[in-house]
Amino acid sequence: MSQANPEPSPLVLVAGASGYIGGRLIPALKARGARLRCLARKPDAIRAKFGPDVEAVAGDALDRASLDGPLAGVDTAYYLVHLMTDSDDFEAQDRRAAKNFAEAAKAAGVRRIIYLGGLGDDADPDLSPHLKSRHEVGEILRSTGVETIEFRASAILGPGSLSYDMVKSLTDRLPVMICPKWLSTPTQPIAVEDVVAYLDAALDLPPGASRVVEIGGADVVKYRDLIEEYARRKGLRRVLISVPILTPWLSGLWLALVTPNKFGVGRHLIEGLKNPTVVRGDDARKLFPRIHPVGVPEAIRRAVAQAEAAAVKPAA
Numbered sequence: 106m107s108q109a110n111p112e113p114s115p116l117v118l119v120a121g122a123s124g125y126i127g128g129r130l131i132p133a134l135k136a137r138g139a140r141l142r143c144l145a146r147k148p149d150a151i152r153a154k155f156g157p158d159v160e161a162v163a164g165d166a167l168d169r170a171s172l173d174g175p176l177a178g179v180d181t182a183y184y185l186v187h188l189m190t191d192s193d194d195f196e197a198q199d200r201r202a203a204k205n206f207a208e209a210a211k212a213a214g215v216r217r218i219i220y221l222g223g224l225g226d227d228a229d230p231d232l233s234p235h236l237k238s239r240h241e242v243g244e245i246l247r248s249t250g251v252e253t254i255e256f257r258a259s260a261i262l263g264p265g266s267l268s269y270d271m272v273k274s275l276t277d278r279l280p281v282m283i284c285p286k287w288l289s290t291p292t293q294p295i296a297v298e299d300v301v302a303y304l305d306a307a308l309d310l311p312p313g314a315s316r317v318v319e320i321g322g323a324d325v326v327k328y329r330d331l332i333e334e335y336a337r338r339k340g341l342r343r344v345l346i347s348v349p350i351l352t353p354w355l356s357g358l359w360l361a362l363v364t365p366n367k368f369g370v371g372r373h374l375i376e377g378l379k380n381p382t383v384v385r386g387d388d389a390r391k392l393f394p395r396i397h398p399v400g401v402p403e404a405i406r407r408a409v410a411q412a413e414a415a416a417v418k419p420a421a
Contacts, residue, residue, distance in 0.1 A: 118143070118175060118181070119131060119143050120182060121183070125267075129301050142175065146163065166203075173213065179213060180215070215251055217312075218252070220246055225381075254315070255318065257319045258295050258320050258321065260382070264415070282332070282343065283346050287378045288378070291326070303396060318392060319384040
């Protein structure tokens with residue numbers, strides 16, 4: 106007697122597959138045997154990177170009509186789209202993209218959206234435009250009633266992440282740094298591997314209400330501690346001189362000296378460093394007890410080791 110064909114596994118869509126987190130999440134989802142569809146403006150690049158077992162489809166979150174086909178039949182959708190550019194109007198673009206995606210997901214019958222945003226206190230009257238936009242995107246995704254798991258993270262530590270690359274660029278190139286007051290703001294960085302672990306594990310949560318889950322590493326530090334730890338790991342001697350008058354805007358100009366290609370994006374990010382980004386609840390521990398995030402020294406050790414390994418890897 107022949108057995109009936111097993112039901113295919115639920116279809117998972119990743120929007121933002123070409124980004125930093127998407128590029129690390131997809132291999133993790135493949136390893137668990139998820140049936141994957143990736144939404145990208147340039148799907149050929151996704152196919153070339155991840156192979157034929159990952160379905161790549163064309164779509165743009167800013168184009169509502171382009172989302173209906175890609176979201177058809179999807180059970181869970183990861184929303185990793187972040188439109189922060191050098192434009193001063195990035196909030197409006199993020200708002201539009203999130204609204205388009207939320208409406209299309211609702212129309213397609215998507216069961217759950219998993220979104221990665223940023224930490225920060227909504228009650229803070231001085232919350233940066235960048236962090237306000239991250240929170241607003243989460244609210245928009247929840248607004249249609251589709252269950253949304255919104256992860257909020259601080260600086261993500263890993264080679265290629267903007268936060269880590271800023272620390273690396275500053276420390277590598279400036280033996281003496283004039284450090285503004287906000288470099289003493291408390292933050293709770295998290296290793297990129299731990300971010301991916303949370304995003305992956307969210308697939309296994311039982312159905313329920315939408316929720317915000319704050320995630321962070323094992324250590325609460327100051328941003329200058331990241332610079333000092335990176336310098337220690339690289340064997341660099343660096344002098345940090347604290348001053349109270351260097352504003353985030355001027356710091357953005359200063360950042361342009363060492364990271365000119367990312368100045369526009371970095372300026373928006375650096376404006377958020379005045380805001381404490383620390384985990385305030387323990388939902389992450391309760392929901393994901395098997396995940397034990399590492400601290401700053403281990404996260405930076407991994408990032409440095411991965412970057413050095415990539416630098417000596419022979420070209421394909």
